[in-house]
Amino acid sequence: MDKALAGVKVLDLTQFEAGTSCTEMLAWLGADVIKLETPGAGEQGRWQLTEKPGVDSHYFMLLNANKRSITLNLKDERGKKIFVELVGKVDVLSENFSLGTLERWGFGWARLHEINPRLIYLTIKGFGTYGPCSKYKSFDMIAQAAGGAMALTGLPTTPPLKPGPTIGDTGTGMHAAIGVLAAYVQRERSGKGQKVEVSMQDAILNFCRVPMMGTYITHKPVPRMGNRLAAAAPGDTYQCAPGGDNDYVYILCTTPEMWTNLCNAMGRPEMATDERFKDRRSRHHNVEELTASINEWTARHTKHEVMRILGEAGVPCGKVLDSVELLNDPHLRARGMIVTVQHPVRGEFTMPGCPVKLEDSPVEVQRAPLLGEHNNEVFAQYLGFDSAEVERLKQEGVI
Secondary structure, X not given: OOOOXXXXXXXXXXXXXXXXXXXXXXXXXXXXXXXXXXXXXXXXXXXXXXXXXXXXXXXXXXXXXXXXXXXXXXXXXXXXXXXXXXXXXXXXXXXXXXOOXXXXXXXXXXXXXXXXXXXXXXXXXXXXOOXXXXXXXXXXXXXXXXXXXXXXXXXXXXXXXXXXXXXXXXXXXXXXXXXXXXXXXXXXXXXXXXXXXXXXXXXXXXXXXXXXXXXXXXXXXXXXXXXXXXXXXXEEEEEOEOOOOOOEEEEEOXXXXXXXXXXXXXXXXXHHHOOOOOOHHHHHHOHHHHHHHHHHHHOOOEHHHHHHHHHHOOOOEEEOOOHHHHHOOHHHHHOOOEEEEEEOOOEEEEEEOOOOOOOOOOOOOOOOOOOXXXXXXXXXXXXXXXXXXXXXXXXXXXX
């Protein structure tokens, strides 16, 4: 069965996470993503965070599933000529280098568009390619600070905190994938490629739309509130047995029915009509007493028990799963969100799979490629090189 993006060809120059998470999503959905890397070294993510010198890092393996890897020296004139040939054969070229890098190599957008007028060129930058901050470098946490996420995270008494998930990187990558797909659909109508740009700061700001609502009312910065929600009570984390660091659940009630169901599930039906808790406003004003009552019940059960009891009662509840629990969660396994692949060096590797489920195009997660693993097949398929030519170019440092 054809994959959703079968036939879409992506030349992937991205590194680290913001770009590679985008191209991994495209690869999961069926695009032929060819990761172009520096001969002998590969992209920096392969080796910077590895605990075993000479072995691809888990970081790289998590972000480059379903791709093919080739090597090409873009500082070599023959390498540049091969690159031009490849650009002419693909639909998408993606990169997240520092501003001006491709231009210094002689491959700015104008040149790329000249080589292939149908090319979709994706560029990801920390602060974009224009604007007062466009020359500044960025990482995930820089974007989270400048995009508004850190100011919203933490308690009123704490400094701003960096949210744990790398929304500045992978969040940007998902925005980028949307942009690439939109440009591809438009190109199928117009016949013309275009530049797609995503700024990490812009992506974080997009995630902060709803939390910013209070500013429109108070005209002041939105305060940090920890895990509590201003608009709902209960809406917080609650300690469970046996009391470990992650033995918590998050419970949220937004309707009278949910509140009544929670009271009944806890064996405290009288709380539903208690004057202190009878409606959302009352619960908000008496939130400390409310929290103590719920904690008294949750502390007698494990987080798994609480989620099962409340889930079956129609009360939104999520157990706090740590990284080890996630990799072993039976629900995620059943959904194909946690998968195990076989790596030629590391052996079995369990990792998150594709979060997008297409009924007619199920994703088969494949392990990340070794450096230059697909040189022979890609150069033969795209440029007609035979194995002898590939070997000669390798020996001469071109690939």
